Amino acid sequence: MSLLQAIAPTKVIGQNADPSLSLDELLRRSEVAVIGIDGGGLDDLLGFGVLGRERKPEIEKRSRKWLHWGHAWVHSKLLDRRKEIAPALLDFSKDGDLTIVERVGDDVLQLAEIVEQVRDSWLLPEKAAIGVDPVGIGAIVDELAAREIDTSPEAGIVVGIPQGWKLNNAIKTIERKLAGGDLIHGGRPMMAWVIGNMKVEPRGNAITITKQASGTAKIDPGAALFNCGALMSLNPEAGNGPSVYEERGFRFI
Numbered sequence: 001m002s003l004l005q006a007i008a009p010t011k012v013i014g015q016n017a018d019p020s021l022s023l024d025e026l027l028r029r030s031e032v033a034v035i036g037i038d039g040g041g042l043d044d045l046l047g048f049g050v051l052g053r054e055r056k057p058e059i060e061k062r063s064r065k066w067l068h069w070g071h072a073w074v075h076s077k078l079l080d081r082r083k084e085i086a087p088a089l090l091d092f093s094k095d096g097d098l099t100i101v102e103r104v105g106d107d108v109l110q111l112a113e114i115v116e117q118v119r120d121s122w123l124l125p126e127k128a129a130i131g132v133d134p135v136g137i138g139a140i141v142d143e144l145a146a147r148e149i150d151t152s153p154e155a156g157i158v159v160g161i162p163q164g165w166k167l168n169n170a171i172k173t174i175e176r177k178l179a180g181g182d183l184i185h186g187g188r189p190m191m192a193w194v195i196g197n198m199k200v201e202p203r204g205n206a207i208t209i210t211k212q213a214s215g216t217a218k219i220d221p222g223a224a225l226f227n228c229g230a231l232m233s234l235n236p237e238a239g240n241g242p243s244v245y246e247e248r249g250f251r252f253i
Contacts, residue, residue, distance in 0.1 A: 021069060026067045033123040046074070075101055092189065128231050
């Protein structure tokens, strides 16, 4: 089963969907959580995802499922520049999965507030907790630093996730988790639309998904999910509390 078949709005995705899976519910059910961010520019969505690993299941031999929650932001001017996708974006805004901002920077402020919420849940690992596409992430890093999350490279709370073919492992891991019923999501129309926009291209023995291949279609929240997957594949453990994030920082993996 291909990635698009696994994640598109089909019978498989319906089996994996849990409409009650809000961010609060994800944090309640998880033993550890990581964050993925895909910045984009003013002509893109700002994609954001939280991926949790559920607490120890009642059936001990059952694998612990991954739980996903996603959100995105877009500047209102994009609706004028991309009229062909404006109706879909307006629908996602009504659903509560997309926030349309009028002022540049409001998206970053709102994203940082959610990062604080996850941090204060004590579920983030001490290192490799926030995975980002390193391109165009400066404003987000600055805002996180202003909220007492040390974003210096030394200790690596915020990590750069290599993109292109280097994301191959994360893409295939997400695909397998979905196909096996081990990745639960909210069944949100925005994420189904985003993943449906993705174009998978072979690169030797690997596959890649890029914004260039997807053309004018938007895939940023899906890229944020893959950034989450790269971190959760490291099998992280939750830290001891939010105070650790005042002392550690930004690096690449």
